[in-house]
Amino acid sequence: MISKLPDFPAIKKLAEALWQQDVKKHGAAIIIGAGFSRCSSKHVDGARKLPLWKDFAKKLACELDDANKDLAFSDPLRLAEEYRAYFGQTALNDLIRAEIHDEAWQPGAMHHELLSLPWSEVMTTNWDTLLERAAKNVHSQIYGVVSKQSDLSSIRSPRIVKLHGSIGVTEQFIVAQEDYRKYPENFAAFVNFARQVFIENELCLLGFSGDDPNFLQWAGWVRDNLANHSRRIYLVGALNLSASKRKLLESINIAPVDLWDAVKDIDDHDLWQQQAIELFLKELLNLKPKPKHEWKPTQLVRQQINHEDHSRQFNEPVYAASLLESQIEILRRDREAYPGWFVCPPELQWRIQSQLSDPRPNIDNITPLEQSSKEKLLYELAWQHTVTFNL
Template sequence: MNKTNSIPNSYVEAKRLIQEAKKDDQLVLFVGAGVSINSGMPSWKDAVEQIGNLLGISEIDNSDYLKIPQYYYNSHGKQAYNSLMRKIFKDGIKLPVSDIHRKILRFNPRTIITTNYDDLIERASEEHGEIRQTISQDIDIPYRKYNKELIKMHGDFIHDNFVLKEEDYLNYSNNFKLIENYIKSIIGSKVLLFIGYSFNDPDLKQIFNWVKNIVGEDMRISYLINADSEYDENEEQYYKKLGIQIIYASRLNQNSNVSTNISNNLNNVLDYLLGSSNNLDLVDNIYTELKEYDEFAYLTIKYLNNILSKYSLYISNNLFLCANPDNRRL
């Protein structure tokens, strides 16, 4: 990564504001398909191309991303469609949790909202001993009881309510009334960080449409990590008017060019945003995470180490606080 003095001032300030929101429990993460690519999941583009190939469609414009799945559904029916989507999105296959998923949890967000269908965030949470409730259908909203939540705003395969084809997007407000209203209330009151989205994703267009309608003078700015394209000033200004600051991986890259490896780009930006400027930041971050357990009568070393491991620390069997620079499993 480049030297600090070559990083745009707006990115330095974005990092400060994101870390401040993190500390104040005001940060909400939106997680898209790019986060799971390194674990073996397809991007939106790859998934649609696979469907298009089966329909004999070789050239696909990004405006067709919702139409292609709809074409397949219309031609082959619900059973064949559901079966193919489960295959393409690797339903039932235990994919590996990546460093990106682990770094997402280091932001310690109370709320994570994802348009993905996989269970990688759930498993990353379990790996770190974190209790995070999953909400993937309207009926889950009244039964929220845990401090931390994962909102699967586009459903999942477990409940057979996944949103993918054009018809699903058109009927979204009817099928996910409570979830939509809940997310809109979050958009208007929190700092948002979008991770793993491409500007071609219909998911992003849907969410940005909500942001655009809710934006007001007092709304906090949102942030989006662009990990798959070069810096574009016109694009930057366009989204700035929507209240969204883009953080381009290419502008944090030593060669000022974006890598073709989206996962590497995401990792680089997340490392930058999570980087602590001093030891007080580290202590504050650990303290914020431990506050979740302040009503517990006791806490075992295992759960303490699940938290400390995120910061390359651990408590030994003889109760010493030790460094764990290689982040070994304990």
Template structure:
């Protein structure tokens, strides 16, 4: 593992100290959900979700245009166009139903947490923030966290009282029509999520954040970094556990624009990343009173 000043356990001392004090904020992306499997099926990536919607809805009229947007990694624009096409052919409810099933599994056969989620549970963070819609974290934690979405105005109170809190900043399958997916939706987030975004900004300016399961190609993390995380020298150091295939220029963007240092493991060897997270979780568990 590399990135930042670290001790023999491989983690920067700041991360360990904040984890032991339960001051570490863990930001969870789609990569953790994608590690789950049920009956040979996994939750899709952003791009796979949109491509699946195109096929499921039978979109043909603007399919080439959507494909070009997906190829160019303009995923917010692709999502906007897919949603517009769903409305045009009166299949908006099918649009939302497909997303619910794709990310959370079929009713009665929902996705359960993976070994990554087991390690997250052992880490025992007071605050988990996720851009995922699924309920995998809730099931993994035994619904032991007070759960909020971006529209909640009670997040600050729970955080202040140190109640274990899960903030689903882009919504939940519980209210699938209100989830944030398209460029227009992100405008709605800034309008109706003022309280939640303000709480996040305050926390990220005062506490250390660990990002898990993210790729900079995902528009959800791009926009969250731009709208919430402070720039360098304006916030504590933040960290992302990621593969070492991340290009140098993307590491520079993370470090110098958002104050995020990468902690890396060999590309494709996700078991090495999991082992690293387990080490951090074990440090937390070993520090608990007997």
């Protein structure tokens, strides 16, 4: 289960920002990388996969010469720069359009699941148009599309912002070393927009690997320009990070959300990436808070219990204490989700008063608890008595 993963608290933190209902507080934005499109799109022939950076770099290397093939893995941006210097900008643009072949791809279910979530902004470094085409069939969120810098002034949030160009719309794509080096100068409006997004929102990176050139460039830009002013950036995926790589990411304000343990039994690389993204999106939806008017305490009475177990909770204090221990976290979540009514509705007061009845706390079954658990349980009991006026 994803909730058992060590990085699950980071998912909860991101979900809290995503589902933030108080407009005065920060929300959550997302940057989509090539790995997301590869996992969620469908080709007309049903077999092909959208290329990743490494695939694109191999194509560049093959069209140059054999001596450059190692660059496909060491520095794809330099390889793209060399290709442009040799063949020209038009040839590089044509290669991108041919490799992506945008019209042959259709958005998948994950595109719709992603865009149905209340992101404050959706940014992408992808050149394909899958997100904007998927947005046409999403009605819970209405997204404007920003393909050029001039669109920023006329299109309101939430927006799908094409940071690195868009096939069929822009004449230039961000792909080579010089493109990245001159990006702050040539695309100042996008840079200022991104700065504001990074300061005001929790930021999620989805569809990137730890060595993705786009990820490295944007993470470096944030570090150089925003210092400590940006919020934590969450890199989500089946990352399979070593301890040293995790430490490195954390040192540059990147919080890894590594879902590897949830999908490591899957053999196919694309399938475990797809499964990881599906699990992540599903969990964000599961963490959506219920409307305040629907709040009610969790039912803690066990539905199926034999006579022996029923008797044990009265005759064995240690066993009864273990049952109480397992309920403390549920009590805490109920309390934190309480809408803050000045007067709790009478029908809910009774449900709160009778919530702890399997077993009902008493001095015998509280005594075996560890000190910290006693304190937590008594705190929840005190809150229940206060909110129900049962003093």
